[in-house]
Amino acid sequence: MSPRLIDLSVPVVDGPSEATPVEVDLLDHAAAPAALGLRPEDFPEGESISNETVTLTTHTGTHMDAPLHYGLTSGGRPAAAIDEIPLEWCHAPGVRLDLRHVPPGAAITAADLEDALAKVSHELRPGDIVLLWTGADRLWGTDAYRSQHPGMTRESTAWLVERGVRVIGIDAWGFDRPFGSMIGDYRETGDNGFLWPAHLYGREHAYCQLEKLAHLDKLPDATGFTVVCFPVKLTGLGAGWTRVVAVVGDQ
Incomplete structure (x- = not known):
């Protein structure tokens, strides 16, 4: 029998249980082509790869x-x-x-x-x-x-x-x-x-x-x-x- 894995962590998320905010700046798939200096039509479905910039403390989440x-x-x-x-x-x-x-x-x-x-x-x-x-x-x-x-x-x-x-x-x-x-x-x-x-x-x-x-x-x-x-x-x-x-x- 394979070992069972139990997650003992809370999610990293902005909310009332955290004393400091979690800020996420999202570069979504639709906006990504322009950020790369390219056009939407350069990618399938006009979508490039996304990215996120997260601001939080080292004591946020588990x-x-x-x-x-x-x-x-x-x-x-x-x-x-x-x-x-x-x-x-x-x-x-x-x-x-x-x-x-x-x-x-x-x-x-x-x-x-x-x-x-x-x-x-x-x-x-x-x-x-x-x-x-x-x-x-x-x-x-x-x-x-x-x-x-x-x-x-x-x-x-x-x-x-x-x-x-x-x-x-x-x-x-x-x-x-x-x-x-x-x-x-x-x-x-x-x-x-x-x-x-x-x-x-x-x-x-x-x-x-x-x-x-x-x-x-x-x-x-x-x-x-x-x-x-x-x-x-x-x-x-x-x-x-x-x-x-x-x-x-x-x-």
Whole structure:
């Protein structure tokens, strides 16, 4: 039986779930001949080949954040850009952890991860790709998607990375708690440790995070699949668009 492929990505599209716009300038088939300095009659049906110019951020749609996104250094060395991520990190056994009980705005703790892992009877191995299943992708296409999700902490991120995990994915707009939750706590306490603690942990130990995953509910089990998540090779940048796919039945 051939392996089954499950798409774990959201589409790149302008809409309320993205914080920044996606702009598309289309050169359609009918206008293309003139753009090439030719006539419509020079082509069959008067149509040449089309083209699109797209303006968007590297964090639009499903994407991978590289250590360079978190800071200029990681573990005392220059932080790796997205084109420098080892390919081996991006093709590895996957582990889905069910965290749907953690409410929006709340922190996903190390204890939450430990409990979720115990329920799937799996011992983490170096290189495993861990997928955090919050269920927040059900809000894709709405404004609520950007704010109604839980998020990781420094401690929970360290709990995974110190066990050899190098890529961690989440089916939510962001990896940390929502912007409003972090800013609210910071303004109330004056403690800047509330600001992107999971991201900033990457300045201590290199790891990558996948944001805006989807369809983790379609995985047949918590383990027994391979994750393929190669980012676009954008030289020297902190993130790259990524088509994330689970391969089921290849192990």
